[in-house]
Each structure stands twice: as C-alpha cells, then as structure tokens.
Amino acid sequence: AQKITQTQPGMFVQEKEAVTLDCTYDTSDQSYGLFWYKQPSSGEMIFLIYQGSYDEQNATEGRYSLNFQKARKSANLVISASQLGDSAMYFCAMREVENAGNMLTFGGGTRLMVKP
C-alpha cells in the first residue's frame, strides 16, 4: 500500500484564486512529520511547509497553509491568491520518526497550472 497518495495528477486554478492540493498518508507511527515541496521545471525541490503529528494547530507559511486532519490521515495544501509563478509540481512527503534518520516518502505529485 502506498504511504503517500496524491489523487490529483493535474490541477488548474485561475490567477488570484485559492487552490487545495490533496494528500493522504498511511502510517502506524505516532510521531511523524508531513512536508510539502514545490518542484519547478528546473528540478530543485523547494520546501514550502511542515506539519508535525503532535502540532495542534495547522501550519501556515505566508500564502501556504496545511489543512491537517489527523483522524482522516490527510494533509492538504492550500495555496491562497495563486500566482503565475506557482505553476509547478507539488509533492507531499512524510518522515516517520521510527524510520532511519530523515528518510522522506514522497507521493506521486500534483501538477498545478495557474491560468492568467
């Protein structure tokens, strides 16, 4: 079974509107971390936001927020006020503390396309 599932291969959003990218995860660990990364066509993975499993509040970083629903094992990324530069691949990833070090398990990604 996949540990990280991103069900939206591609998404369109109008510039200046908000968009939600879905991510569900599977783990038996009590302590874990969830990450979102952006990957433009250049290839570099750019860190966006982090949510720890014990964090009571949803994480926010500027225009990015993470809708964390622990019981549902979902960690959706919300991008507000989309910009043309947001067009990229977005990956959800999980780090299980019980696993070795900082190993990240990634989902298959969602390609976001922002329309002018």
Added chain:
Amino acid sequence: ETGVTQSPTHLIKTRGQQVTLRCSSQSGHNTVSWYQQALGQGPQFIFQYYREEENGRGNFPPRFSGLQFPNYSSELNVNALELDDSALYLCASSLVGGKTEAFFGQGTRLTVV
C-alpha cells in the same frame, strides 16, 4: 538558494558504465540523503549518510553505493548502469530529527543510453 550544490547538472552514460555524482551539503548539516526521481514520478529514497556512515537504505540494489566525507560532502556511485537508471538524482541535506526540513540541490539528470 538552499546551499546544497550538485555536480554535474547533466550526464550521459552508456549502459554498463559506472557513474559518480557529487553533492555539497549545506553548512552545519550532518545528514545527507540521495533520491532517484524517474520522469513523472515522485522521488524515491536511495540511502542516507549520517556522520560518514550509511544509516538507512531504500529498495535499491548494492550497485548503488555512497560516501560521505568529513566536510559533509557526499558521493553517489552507480555501477553497471542500466537504462532504467535514467532519472533525476537529488541530494538533500538536513539535521537529524526535529522539525528541520531537508534542503535539496538542483539535481543531476542522468541519461543512460
């Protein structure tokens, strides 16, 4: 700029050859991880080094090996290259544990022909 640099950026090799990819970690980071990203897929964990020793490995054969040096730079070596090894190889540096994110380099795109 993440402070993580990889070289070379692009590489073409012939099936059966060997390749070495290099990564310079962000200053102060003690852990380096390598990932393989095939076209259209998410990155897959290859292995991780902490204080010059491998301390975690994904589902990759032994012909994928690595080194971490005292200055936290790292190498990924792949022997007996296969066509399916064609991918973007990403290096990430971090501090073990906590809330620290992994910082990625821009990757090396390897093409095996």
